[in-house]
Amino acid sequence: MEKTRDESWLSRSLGVFRYTRQAVELVWSTSKPLTIAFASLTLIAGLLPAAMAVVGKQIIDGVLLASETGALADRSTAMMWVAAEGALVISMAGIQRGIQVCESLLRLQLGHKVNVLILEKALTLRLPHFEDSEVYDQMTRARREASSRPLSLVRRAFGLIQNAIAMATYGAILIGFSWLSVLILAIAAVPPFIAETRFAGQGFRLFRWKSPAYREQAYLETVIAREDYAKEVMLLSIGPELVRRYRQIFDDLYGEDRSLTIRRGAWGFVLGILSRGALYGTYAWIAYATISGRISLGEMTMYLLVFKQGQSAFAAMLTGVGGMYEDNLYLSNLYEFLELPTDATLGGASVGPTPADGIRFQGVSFTYPGATEAALTDIDLHIRPGDKLALVGHNGSGKTTLIKLLTRLYTPDTGLILLDGLALSGWDEAALRQRIGVIFQDFVRYQFTVGENIGVGDARHLQDTEMWSDAATKGMSAPFIEKMPDGYSTRLGRWFKDGRELSGGQWQKVALSRAFMRQDARVMVLDEPTSAMDAEAEAEIFERVRSLTSEQMAILISHRFSTVRMADHIVVLEDGRIVESGDHDALLAAEGRYARLFSLQAAGYQ
Numbered sequence: 001m002e003k004t005r006d007e008s009w010l011s012r013s014l015g016v017f018r019y020t021r022q023a024v025e026l027v028w029s030t031s032k033p034l035t036i037a038f039a040s041l042t043l044i045a046g047l048l049p050a051a052m053a054v055v056g057k058q059i060i061d062g063v064l065l066a067s068e069t070g071a072l073a074d075r076s077t078a079m080m081w082v083a084a085e086g087a088l089v090i091s092m093a094g095i096q097r098g099i100q101v102c103e104s105l106l107r108l109q110l111g112h113k114v115n116v117l118i119l120e121k122a123l124t125l126r127l128p129h130f131e132d133s134e135v136y137d138q139m140t141r142a143r144r145e146a147s148s149r150p151l152s153l154v155r156r157a158f159g160l161i162q163n164a165i166a167m168a169t170y171g172a173i174l175i176g177f178s179w180l181s182v183l184i185l186a187i188a189a190v191p192p193f194i195a196e197t198r199f200a201g202q203g204f205r206l207f208r209w210k211s212p213a214y215r216e217q218a219y220l221e222t223v224i225a226r227e228d229y230a231k232e233v234m235l236l237s238i239g240p241e242l243v244r245r246y247r248q249i250f251d252d253l254y255g256e257d258r259s260l261t262i263r264r265g266a267w268g269f270v271l272g273i274l275s276r277g278a279l280y281g282t283y284a285w286i287a288y289a290t291i292s293g294r295i296s297l298g299e300m301t302m303y304l305l306v307f308k309q310g311q312s313a314f315a316a317m318l319t320g321v322g323g324m325y326e327d328n329l330y331l332s333n334l335y336e337f338l339e340l341p342t343d344a345t346l347g348g349a350s351v352g353p354t355p356a357d358g359i360r361f362q363g364v365s366f367t368y369p370g371a372t373e374a375a376l377t378d379i380d381l382h383i384r385p386g387d388k389l390a391l392v393g394h395n396g397s398g399k400t401t402l403i404k405l406l407t408r409l410y411t412p413d414t415g416l417i418l419l420d421g422l423a424l425s426g427w428d429e430a431a432l433r434q435r436i437g438v439i440f441q442d443f444v445r446y447q448f449t450v451g452e453n454i455g456v457g458d459a460r461h462l463q464d465t466e467m468w469s470d471a472a473t474k475g476m477s478a479p480f481i482e483k484m485p486d487g488y489s490t491r492l493g494r495w496f497k498d499g500r501e502l503s504g505g506q507w508q509k510v511a512l513s514r515a516f517m518r519q520d521a522r523v524m525v526l527d528e529p530t531s532a533m534d535a536e537a538e539a540e541i542f543e544r545v546r547s548l549t550s551e552q553m554a555i556l557i558s559h560r561f562s563t564v565r566m567a568d569h570i571v572v573l574e575d576g577r578i579v580e581s582g583d584h585d586a587l588l589a590a591e592g593r594y595a596r597l598f599s600l601q602a603a604g605y606q
Ligand code: ADP
Pocket: 131, 368, 369, 371, 375, 393, 394, 395, 396, 397, 398, 399, 400, 401, 402
């Protein structure tokens, strides 16, 4: 029993090293010349210290000999060795600088590359991933650390090789003194290594545990420091409370960090004493051997130097392994995120078999992940080409959810949604997106130029100025855009220099114009993007949507019955179910929910 647990612990611990290969590949693919330069310099740096120790011995013995004999030849030999040592010292300094330069350049490139990898992965995620706090934490953690970790891992791997080479050369020299000294050298470095690995594991678990708290801190920073929150934060005077929470989070986390740091330091000190004891024991031994005349003064200096350096090289090797373990743990998080499975079962069709069929919902039900109640239940709905449909219902009745399912942001739990006779899952993602133009009530206010804010409606024509003004005219934003100082090139929002802010209703007109960019969409969905406009403007917008080509379908969500009544077909949702449907007159005649809601609103206007 115990044995299997040990084995699994061991294989887990070793398994984590598998990311070393991926890190090396990542660095290699970032810049081959830099990686080669980095590796070669590291290897040379491994050979030089031993050479310096040998030359050091030659200097001392040479100086002693020359001072004894006083011969010119002996003097010049000694001086030649001094010159050789000087050359080695200069080369070492040059190589260390070179390593630093390679490392700094690689770090810049690698950080950028990893961030791009993370962003590109984020583009392939589905909406539910973004709403899953674990995935979100994983992404935040990956962004926070992973850009420095691959380089650190590679640097440590190379450092390991460098120290191993140095060790081999030291060992070869030390064996000349005694094999026992080589053994002492090796054993003394083991305890610090064990401590290092243990604390690396604990540090990583702490880091994982802390990431939701870090995210909350980041959120508080946003709320306090962002322009679109500032107004409310100021007026509600909640600023001090938010800062208090921010401090509280730090204080809670700091306690854990402090305890780990102190324990790490204390253990490092105790275990360090052991290694130092071994070092000075051997020192005494070498000194004694010199006094008793067994080795020369030059040899003593060399052995002492080599032993000392050998010990730090060995310790560096072992802590390097500990550090690699730690880097691997962090990288495991990055790769877990990058390897997160995304829907692979998507179809590839770009046309449906029966375009005359339009959109069909067949027995569609859906519950949000983690929710207890269904957001939609048994939805059956048919929208024919050319149909202009209005969705009506209280807040939370499922209107937006229906649109999210139609746009395949979510997949129904049961039932089927078909476009042109083909299930949504059979469609190629890009082809499907091309056919559906949607503006949600919480559309994005990009801090780009007003023209680009419209252009994003169709990424293929993002910079097409003619289409901008055409769409702006249809979406009723053209009149105020043309009055702005730089017309379509006016930057919106306040984040960047010379940005202009729009009113809520003006933003909605920009968003509507965005929807009109999709001229070839099969269906256009407007999810309450007109709520901040006056009733007249909303009616006019809907009139324009109605006059789209006879083939185009439109779905409108609105709380204004003056607009809703103009739709060909009205569907009333309640608690995720369709409770009534028909045109305005039929629904009034039925004297059901629609009729009641309609008369309530009409009464308000009398
Ligand atoms: P409507 O658009 O009619 O106001 P929604 O479709 O947005 O309503 O919401 C329907 C129900 O689903 C509500 O009960 C709401 O709380 C829930 N809901 C909406 N979005 C989410 C989400 N992302 N995760 C979990 N539940 C959600």
